[in-house]
Amino acid sequence: MTIIDQTPTDASTAPALPAYRLAGVTKTYTQKGRIVHALEGVDVEIGTGDFVTIQGPTGGGKSTLLQLLGALDVPTSGHVLIGDTDLAAASPAQLASLRAREIAFVFQSFNLIPTLTAAENVAMGLEPLGLDRAERDARVADALARVGLSERGDHRPGELSGGQQQRVAIARAIAKRPRVLLADEPTGNLDEQMRDEILTALEHLNAEGLTLVVVTHDSAVATRARRRLRLDRGAIHDITR
Template sequence: MYELRGVTKQYRRGKETVHALAGVDLTIPDGDRLVIQGPTGGGKSTLLQMLGGLDRPTSGSVELDGTDLAKLSEAKLTKVRSESIGFVFQSFNLIPTLNAQENVETALVPLGIKAAERRERAAEALKSVGLDERLTHLPSEMSGGQQQRVAIARALVKQPKALLADEPTGNLDESMRDEIMDVLETMWKEHGLTFIMVTHDSAIAKKAPRVATIRKGTITVTEKA
């Protein structure tokens, strides 16, 4: 479970101080599916970075299962990210010179898993997202939707506790958007993940059980009946 208390984030933009987050309190239970929405510059991606341990708050606490990510050393924070948190980004972030299976395997290298098991787990993860016939294809040989499926497989192959997605359908057309959302929702249900997603797409937000709206660094959570 995530527990955020009094989380602020400030940074300088020229002579101006930007308050990206202004005292955010938020509880995200295990297995929750939360969509984060809000205007550009409102703090959506900043909040996701806090949840993923990719950035530290100016003040406040960001706890994952009772551990305050903001207080961990960089080495321990890297370990938490490697073991417990999967990331999916808008731009896929695949390594262009590696094939699909090799890209997925990269998530297992920091865990010290042996090569044979890495290959087996990567192949199984790709099969779970419908890409078992694309193991040896390079990113350039796949569509945008297929590349995002590889990215999802890479995020899930390490069996994380939380899956964080930042505009994962932003580079896809409507049909591919629906396809990727079907994959993500299936993975959420099958793996019992805590699934947190930033999106500007209102059609996606309408289907989410909980929506957190951020405006000017403050947050409002709406729960569907």
């Protein structure tokens, strides 16, 4: 895969950059005295506004790949570009800014603060942005509305179902208005009905233009995506049918 030419182009005619471009990406680390090749020569492009799932066996490199996509780590070799930013060349401050403003995360565990209301939990995700109170409150209300929880903003996590708690976690993620949402087993703790609720909420967000990358073991989740990738022994394959 070739990294794009960085020659300036007229903004009115330039095509939108992909959300991600990975070229020749390797990630190697040492574990208990042995060298682990977590990723080996990964080449993949994820388009802006795409909905992609990543499957594969435990230990196949999924968590490592997600850390790179989330700007939580940098590759041992190769290039990971988020828009036009190459993570390997980015400063710690640039990586922190990407995580704060461009990328949002949702995990299998809801990670809500039990003593705070849903609205307060969402607001906590906006702290790094330094918004004034009016803007913060507007974003909280908008995010809760987008996941169908406008009437639950004053409820604490213990007063919500598992599916509702995960929707609060999604609202917290999207309140900062990221370009990309990375989800790691977001339905892993939910029954089938709640799983489908969460998938529907994510699909609506993707239809609005949010780039969505979901790591999952659940084929029922994977088949809802437009693209399916499989990561096994550090190598990636497109298995979309």
